[in-house]
Amino acid sequence: MPFQNAPAPLAQALAARGFEAPTSVQAAILADDAKGRDLLVSARTGSGKTVAFGLSLADTLLNGAERCGPAGAPMALVIAPTRELALQVRSELEWLYAKTGARIVSCVGGMEPRTEARHLSAGCHIVVGTPGRLCDHLKRGNLDLSHLKAAVLDEADEMLDLGFRDELETLLDATPKDRRTLLFSATIAREIAGLAKRYQHDALRVDTVGTNTAHTDITYRGILVDQGDMARAVVNVLRLVDSPSAIVFCHTREAVRQLQHILTERGFASVAISGDLGQNERTRAIESLRHGQARVCVATDVAARGIDIPDLGLVIHASLPSNPATLLHRSGRTGRAGKKGTCVLLVPPARRRLAERLLQAAKVTAEWSGAPTPQAIAEADAERLLGAHFLSLPPSENENIQALTARLVAEHTPEQLATALVGLWRKSLPEPAQLRVITPDATRTRGPRDENAPPREPRERAPDMNGSWFRLSVGRADRADPKWLVPVLCRLGGIKKQDIGAIRIVNDHTLVEIAQDKAERFAACAAAADADEMTVEPAEAPRKGPPGAGGGGRPPFGERRGPPKGRANFDRKGPPAGKSGPSSRKRK
Structure with a gap:
């Protein structure tokens, strides 16, 4: 019987969910030498850790019975680094403990704290939450940890990375000294080892994968x-x-x-x-x-x-x-x-x-x-269509469908029916995109060029190219300057320098003209780039006027300006954020 060491209600819940055998971390925690002990566990993500510590808590919560006793002060506390993980843990524990009558309450940021306080006051067996919100309830007297029998730190390394050490210590210091402490971490770094030494007693070390080992699946x-x-x-x-x-x-x-x-x-x-x-x-x-x-x-x-x-x-x-x-x-x-x-x-x-x-x-x-x-x-689509399950379905017993099928077979050839099927199949799928394929062994980012071909003449940018205009979210206040804007736009938008027309810089934004035949490519590339600190959006052409009219126009190329101060420069090859580029050097 799978999970033979698990209490009957939990084993039944696992069987109903299709669990056939425990994972390595679940098997290690169900072993006899792990029962009732503090655990220091490193296991890869996706290895079934939540079910593992849920099983480990069962003896503590059930004490040999099949149902939990009346709900009061929590008996088990699970601390997770993020709201998503905490809610995921609560969901897993709810189906795992469904037959035991256990009451589980979550306390996470983003939820109504007064509702959580009411649930805590009504009594529960397990509390799952994030460090900050749990500490808030503890300080307000809503969370009573004096009767706690077990504490679980899930993704402890992530909580320390996020700066929650003080909150973790506050919560653990508020629990009884004889509680069990189960500490789960992807890696056991020095900070994790220090936390374990302070809050665990004779902990069993469980390492199912080794440090930084990737999934084999x-x-x-x-x-x-x-x-x-x-x-x-x-x-x-x-x-x-x-x-x-x-x-x-x-x-x-x-x-x-x-x-x-x-x-x-x-x-x-x-x-x-x-x-x-x-x-x-x-x-x-x-x-x-x-x-x-x-x-x-x-x-x-x-x-x-x-x-x-x-x-x-x-x-x-x-x-x-x-x-x-x-x-x-x-x-x-x-x-x-x-x-x-x-x-x-x-x-x-x-x-x-x-x-x-x-x-x-x-x-x-x-x-x-x-x-x-x-x-x-297209080739993959064809294979998927040929192997589609609906092509192997038996004839329908519905009389209307049978009649319609008979008419289609009688009035159309097999080729017509197959062509219609392929057309409907392709119509339901998003259209693939056209893009340049770069082979792994390519030594150049551009395609091969005929050695005997004459050198290409550079295309000059027309003074008035009548192109499409785009609005950049940086302007004169951010020290915008064509000297660093032009190379950024080329790399960001997949264009060349000659594809850029007029640049008009005003106080809070910049308008840039892009050649009409490159505008669609520029918009698509700019939309996909990692440019959190500077956005690029389509814009209307500015009113005619001399450069600088209305506070716009290009600044003189000799003027000392650089990338936006205090902003992260998404152009990794350009000057660092908050510093001016080469144009800022003083001329001797």
Whole structure:
């Protein structure tokens, strides 16, 4: 019998959920030598940690019975770093303890504190919450920890990284000294070891994977793509990889908003999760993914921990993670509970070496390739259609459907019916994007050029190109200057210097003219770039007038200006944020 050491009500709940055998961390916690002891556990994300500590708490909460006693002061406390993870833990514990009558209360930021206080005063068995909100209830006298028998610190390394050490110590100091302490962390760094030494007694060390070990159920792929083609590459990866649901990670909230808008316009049912959204909006977004109402979630790293979506088979890094731990936690949203997953890193050629070092530090091996082409996507679509389950369904017993089927077969040839089926199938799918494919072994970012071809003449920019205008969110107050704006616009929008026409700088924004034939590409590239501190939007042409009229116009090229002071410069090759570029050097 699977989970034979688990109490009967919990074993029944696990069987009803389809759990056939415990994972390595669950088996270690159910072992006889782990019962009743403090535990110091390192296990990979997605390995079933929540069920593991839920099982470990069972003897403490049930004390040999099959149902919990009357609810009063909490007997168990679970502390998690984020709202999403805390709510996910509460949801997992609710179905696991459903047959025991356990009452579980959550206390997280973004929710109504008075409602939480009423639930606490009504009595409960388990409290799940974030450090800040739990401390707030403790100080206000709403949370009584004097009868606590067990405390769980989930993702302890993340809580320390987020600066919650004081809150953790406040909560643990308010609990009885003889309580059990279960500490879960991806890695056991020095700070974690210090926390364990202070608050644990004779803890059993459980290490099921080793430090920074990646999932064996995740296939990693690195795709080389121009920065300007990033959004189109996301579209094609989503079209190529057949996954019921997917998450696309971006660094910034603005990039999330723009990419989610692009995907929605392309026909993908998508939602967004970022720091701009309230807790209710985030919860609705996650639920829409779980219920199949949305297929794609575009998110910042706020979604890298604690979000468990069934059948999430694809993770796309549209922005490179900042460190190996973030890479593993982002990627850990897929390949969970024994299921297979795919992780794709979209990498500009100039950042390939950085991506390779990141993968190496995370002990991950990736297969490199160019972006999926429309032809490859069409071939994958054909295979999916030929293997579609509806082609193997038995004839319908509905008389109306049978009659309609007979008419279609009688009035049309098999070729006509098959052509109609293919047409309807393709019509339901988002159109692939056209983009430049960069092969992994390419030594140049541009395609090969005929050695005997005459040198290309540079195309001069027309004084009045009658192009499309765009509005930048930086202006004279931010020290905007064409000397650093032009190269930024070229890299941001995938254009050349001669594609840029007039530049008119006013106090709070800048208007830029882009050649008409490049305007659509510029808009798409700019929308997909990680430019949280500077936005690019279509604008109307300015009124005719001399340069500088109305406070606009280009500043003299000799004027000392640089990137916006106090802003993060998204152009990594340009001058640092808050400092002027080469144009600011004094002439001798």
